[in-house]
Amino acid sequence: MAGGSVSECKEYLFxxxxxGELGVGKTSIIKRYVHQLFSxxxxxxxxxxxxxxxxxxxxxxxxxxxxxxxxxxxxxxNMTRVxxxxxxGAFVVFDVTRTSTFEAVSKWKHDLxxxxxxANGDPIPSVLLANKCDQMKDSSNNKTLMDKFCKDTGFxxxxxxxxxxxxxxDEAARFLVENILSNDQGLPHEESNGDRIKxxxxxxxAESKSGCC
Ligand code: GTP
Ligand code: MG
Numbered sequence: 001m002a003g004g005s006v007s008e009c010k011e012y013l014f015x016x017x018x019x020g021e022l023g024v025g026k027t028s029i030i031k032r033y034v035h036q037l038f039s040x041x042x043x044x045x046x047x048x049x050x051x052x053x054x055x056x057x058x059x060x061x062x063x064x065x066x067x068x069x070x071x072x073x074x075x076x077x078n079m080t081r082v083x084x085x086x087x088x089g090a091f092v093v094f095d096v097t098r099t100s101t102f103e104a105v106s107k108w109k110h111d112l113x114x115x116x117x118x119a120n121g122d123p124i125p126s127v128l129l130a131n132k133c134d135q136m137k138d139s140s141n142n143k144t145l146m147d148k149f150c151k152d153t154g155f156x157x158x159x160x161x162x163x164x165x166x167x168x169x170d171e172a173a174r175f176l177v178e179n180i181l182s183n184d185q186g187l188p189h190e191e192s193n194g195d196r197i198k199x200x201x202x203x204x205x206a207e208s209k210s211g212c213c
Contacts, residue, residue, distance in 0.1 A: 022072030
């Protein structure tokens with residue numbers, strides 16, 4: 001009988017960035033992941049949008065992912081430092097049908113690593129998403145190159161995704177969260193002002209700083 005057992009539930013709030021060039025599908029990936037929706041219609045994000053995904057990670061762990069959907073045009077602005085603040089993970093997205101968006105990946109990655117770090121000074125975990133794979137003609141010879149690219153540029157890994165056909169979106173998110181959690185467990189927990197907040201079941205903790213941007 002389970003009666004009387006006290007279940008200790010951990011809750012986490014992670015700020016995760018989604019960055020990459022204009023029109024690569026950042027908003028679409030988030031919409032697919034959070035709302036199971038897709039639209040062909042393109043409306044460029046202005047500045048930044050937010051979405052929250054709540055994951056029942058296991059029976060003792062709840063993860064809230066605060067997804068920051070940063071407009072592609074922001075690479076040329078000077079707000080990214082503000083947007084990146086206190087993020088604990090990132091997706092960098094490119095469009096497999098447009099080489100220029102892949103070429104920009106290193107620029108985004110560099111921007112990211114130069115502006116945000118984990119508390120221990122390491123780069124925040126990041127995953128590369130090769131989106132719109134539903135439109136890809138031949139992917140067979142990419143694997144080794146992409147693995148090497150990730151190693152050289154400091155990505156944890158990469159996934160071919162399609163927001164349209166719902167390919168690998170959940171898998172990529174799971175992979176990133178696993179990494180964030182493993183960093184988190186390796187670090188001492190401080191009741192801090194960060195986005196990484198651990199709560200006891202009964203503890204009412206401050207919500208993330210809202211509307212700061
Ligand atoms: P910005 O907000 O301007 O930075 O663009 P974004 O990266 O948020 O792109 P968005 O999600 O708005 O998608 C741009 C266009 O690509 C839209 O017309 C989407 O329907 C389309 N799109 C996004 N993901 C996919 C995909 O996986 N496959 C296909 N075929 N089209 C996609
Ligand atoms: Mg967008």
